[in-house]
Amino acid sequence: MSGFTKSPWIIHYDASSCNGCDIEVLACLTPIFDVERLGVVNTGNPKHADIFLVTGAVNEQSRDVIRNIYNQMPEPKVVVAVGTCAASGGIFRECYNISGGVDSVIPVDVYVPGCAARPEAIVDGVVQGLGVLEQKRLEMKAAPQNTDQILYLRAEKSDAPGILGLQKTAGQCEAEIYNDDNLPALQQTLEELQNDFDRATHIKAVMNDKIIGSVRGQARDGTAYVSGVVVHPYYQRHKIGRRLVAEIEKAFPNAKRFEAFTGRPNVRGLQLLGQAGYSEFKTEPFTPAIAWVYLQKERK
Numbered sequence: 137m138s139g140f141t142k143s144p145w146i147i148h149y150d151a152s153s154c155n156g157c158d159i160e161v162l163a164c165l166t167p168i169f170d171v172e173r174l175g176v177v178n179t180g181n182p183k184h185a186d187i188f189l190v191t192g193a194v195n196e197q198s199r200d201v202i203r204n205i206y207n208q209m210p211e212p213k214v215v216v217a218v219g220t221c222a223a224s225g226g227i228f229r230e231c232y233n234i235s236g237g238v239d240s241v242i243p244v245d246v247y248v249p250g251c252a253a254r255p256e257a258i259v260d261g262v263v264q265g266l267g268v269l270e271q272k273r274l275e276m277k278a279a280p281q282n283t284d285q286i287l288y289l290r291a292e293k294s295d296a297p298g299i300l301g302l303q304k305t306a307g308q309c310e311a312e313i314y315n316d317d318n319l320p321a322l323q324q325t326l327e328e329l330q331n332d333f334d335r336a337t338h339i340k341a342v343m344n345d346k347i348i349g350s351v352r353g354q355a356r357d358g359t360a361y362v363s364g365v366v367v368h369p370y371y372q373r374h375k376i377g378r379r380l381v382a383e384i385e386k387a388f389p390n391a392k393r394f395e396a397f398t399g400r401p402n403v404r405g406l407q408l409l410g411q412a413g414y415s416e417f418k419t420e421p422f423t424p425a426i427a428w429v430y431l432q433k434e435r436k
């Protein structure tokens with residue numbers, strides 16, 4: 137962990153815990169474990185935090201708060217789900233107001249087991265989080281230099297968990313742009329995405345065995361419908377989205393026409409498709425603040 141220039145700062149949020157795990161988080165700060173002596177600071181400001189420690193399952197009231205805290209944290213950041221409830225919903229899983237574990241809302245990097253999670257396990261989870269944080273920091277630094285090493289390949293059903301994780305990571309930025317946490321990409325389940333592989337072709341952009349971008353396409357009556365262009369936030373602004381669009385178009389050699397859609401006010405999505413030669417032909421309202429914009433182009 138030589139790359140660290142400061143000790144990790146943590147923000148803790150109780151999503152709907154029974155308080156059992158929260159007491160153990162507090163125990164980490166009291167004299168027996170005293171993680172502050174190692175420089176770990178429990179901050180109340182997401183803008184200062186590196187690690188997001190969440191206890192309890194996600195319910196209707198906490199889901200927006202979790203996204204809000206996560207979106208305010210600077211990159212790179214790590215999420216540690218503490219306890220069985222944060223991992224899966226735990227004993228509250230079947231409750232009417234529980235949507236599941238923390239990963240039903242934001243990507244989770246480390247899971248700390250236990251009901252309640254023991255302080256030793258929480259400290260261990262934070263240390264694991266430090267490793268992930270450093271890895272992300274290195275990736276973020278190297279991303280702009282290594283884009284020529286990216287492979288563009290046909291994705292298989294077994295890639296669905298990686299693509300879903302990417303959708304959730306990149307989707308947080310989209311949710312901020314649209315000021316809406318209910319975008320379809322954020323709501324999609326693993327099963328729905330796996331089933332989509334039976335209908336559509338998926339292309340993935342891979343760097344160091346990690347999926348950093350994806351797009352899907354489906355052909356009907358001579359038209360290839362292109363959607364779901366996603367690029368990991370570290371790799372955005374390096375023309376990877378454009379290359380993904382070009383690759384999915386190649387996957388449909390018999391298509392005479394291509395159709396794609398994105399949302400307004402997502403200026404970047406519109407720019408990307410405009411640069412790929414698409415032009416607007418239809419808009420449809422989705423919510424009062426968001427409109428779906430449909431674009432098309434003929435094969436040359």
Ligand code: SF4
Nearest residue numbers: 156157219221251252
């Ligand atoms: S994992 Fe156990 S102790 Fe922790 S919040 Fe859930 S029920 Fe409470």
